[in-house]
Amino acid sequence: MQLHEIEHPAAAVFQVKGRLDSTSTPELEKKVLLSLDRGVRHLILDFSELEYINSAGLRVLVMGYQRLNPLGGHVVVCGVRDYIAEIFDISGYDRIFNMCADMERALREIDPTPDGQ
Numbered sequence: 001m002q003l004h005e006i007e008h009p010a011a012a013v014f015q016v017k018g019r020l021d022s023t024s025t026p027e028l029e030k031k032v033l034l035s036l037d038r039g040v041r042h043l044i045l046d047f048s049e050l051e052y053i054n055s056a057g058l059r060v061l062v063m064g065y066q067r068l069n070p071l072g073g074h075v076v077v078c079g080v081r082d083y084i085a086e087i088f089d090i091s092g093y094d095r096i097f098n099m100c101a102d103m104e105r106a107l108r109e110i111d112p113t114p115d116g117q
Contacts, residue, residue, distance in 0.1 A: 003027055004111035010111050011042035011076075013103075017049035020057030029060045036064065042110040046103055048079030058093060065096055074098050078106040 001024035006013040010037035020028065032043065043064045045055075065075045078100040080088065088094040100106040 001027065003031065005031060008044075008107075011044050011107075012036075012040040013044045013046065015046040015049070017051075019052040020050060021052065021054045022056040024058055025056040028057070029063070032060055032064055036067050041068060042076065043068065043069060043074070044076045044078065044103070044106045044110070046079050046106070047077060047081075047084060050080070050084060053084055053087060058087075058091065061093070061097060074110055076100055076106045076109050078103055081083070 001019055001021075002017040004015040005015075006015065012032070014028065014031065015103065018024070035043065045061070059074055061077070067073075068075060075096075076098040077088070079102055080099070085094070085099070088097070088099065098106075098109050100109055
């Protein structure tokens, strides 16, 4: 897995490439927890280059949701490939997480005004 964090004032944004499984998930979990501890209220995960996700990877998203939802925050997943979208659909996670087609829509999901005001 390759993980790239993008600086954004309103969210912690992570681009994930490759496989998100029990071997690679601890790296993402560590970065997500650091962001949450810093007071981030929104997580955006760009899965446009994600090839595989299993329950370990989904668990990190659920953990973020459980911490952010009571605060009015969101976990937004964008750019998922069809076969990964099917995993979210079958598991029901597409009803828990905000699912967006791309990063632009994900950013609008957390801040619908074009200039942030």
